[in-house]
Amino acid sequence: AQSVTQxxxxxxxxxxxxxxxxxxxxxxxxxxxxxxxxxPNQGLQLLLKYLSGSTLVKGINGxxxxxxxxxxxxxxxxxSVHISDTAEYFCAVSxxxxxxxxIFGAGTRLAVHP
Amino acid sequence: xxxxxxxxxxxxxxxxxxxxxxxxxxxxHATLYWYQQILGQGPKLLIQFQNNGVVDDSQLPKDRFxxxxxxxxDSTLKIQPAxxxxxxxxxxxxxLDPPNTEAFxxxxxxxxxV
Numbered sequence: 586a587q588s589v590t591q592x593x594x595x596x597x598x599x600x601x602x603x604x605x606x607x608x609x610x611x612x613x614x615x616x617x618x619x620x621x622x623x624x625p626n627q628g629l630q631l632l633l634k635y636l637s638g639s640t641l642v643k644g645i646n647g648x649x650x651x652x653x654x655x656x657x658x659x660x661x662x663x664x665s666v667h668i669s670d671t672a673e674y675f676c677a678v679s680x681x682x683x684x685x686x687x688i689f690g691a692g693t694r695l696a697v698h699p
Numbered sequence: 700x701x702x703x704x705x706x707x708x709x710x711x712x713x714x715x716x717x718x719x720x721x722x723x724x725x726x727x728h729a730t731l732y733w734y735q736q737i738l739g740q741g742p743k744l745l746i747q748f749q750n751n752g753v754v755d756d757s758q759l760p761k762d763r764f765x766x767x768x769x770x771x772x773d774s775t776l777k778i779q780p781a782x783x784x785x786x787x788x789x790x791x792x793x794x795l796d797p798p799n800t801e802a803f804x805x806x807x808x809x810x811x812x813v
């Protein structure tokens with residue numbers, strides 16, 4: 586079975602500062618990895634995904650993530666955050682191939698302060 | 700392209716009452732998911748459909764929850780009878796067939812059981 590651990594429940598940061606949201610996963614088989622963002626009273630929106638190939642994945646809104654198989658991590662980064670990035674961020678994993686379910690972490694609340 | 704539609708957006712019921720949620724996925728998406736998101740937690744998969752067949756319902760409390768997807772398009776999720784701990788946001792998502800596993804989420808239905 587797969588599982589996801591998001592290491593920080595809350596991350597406060599000042600506007601224009603860099604940020605890293607940490608995600609570790611556990612799986613005995615190959616996986617796909619995802620980061621989703623959820624704004625208040627909204628559904629989840631995909632930021633980026635890793636299916637295969639290059640371990641550095643670029644997504645929307647200037648976010649990127651790096652897949653590290655040896656450390657079983659998929660940390661999300663942004664070099665300079667904006668107030669509008671304030672939201673809940675979820676890391677998710679699924680087994681690769683077939684109709685496999687997405688398993689989500691508990692989420693990290695990113696709070697960007699002026 | 701229209702997104703995933705859910706209704707209602709909000710629902711307040713008393714415990715032991717029944718409630719139903721409706722979801723219309725993106726046109727052409729064969730896979731449909733229902734997730735439960737309790738406040739402060741990540742989404743938890745309740746049931747996954749492939750067309751009108753169930754792929755995974757291992758975490759669906761079958762004594763009170765039921766779901767159907769007639770004709771492989773719209774879906775309804777029902778709770779009968781509701782308990783206080785069912786208070787959550789119920790998210791519907793849909794995706795194309797693998798390997799394109801990006802799930803698109805609706806805005807969710809916020810259920811409050813009092």
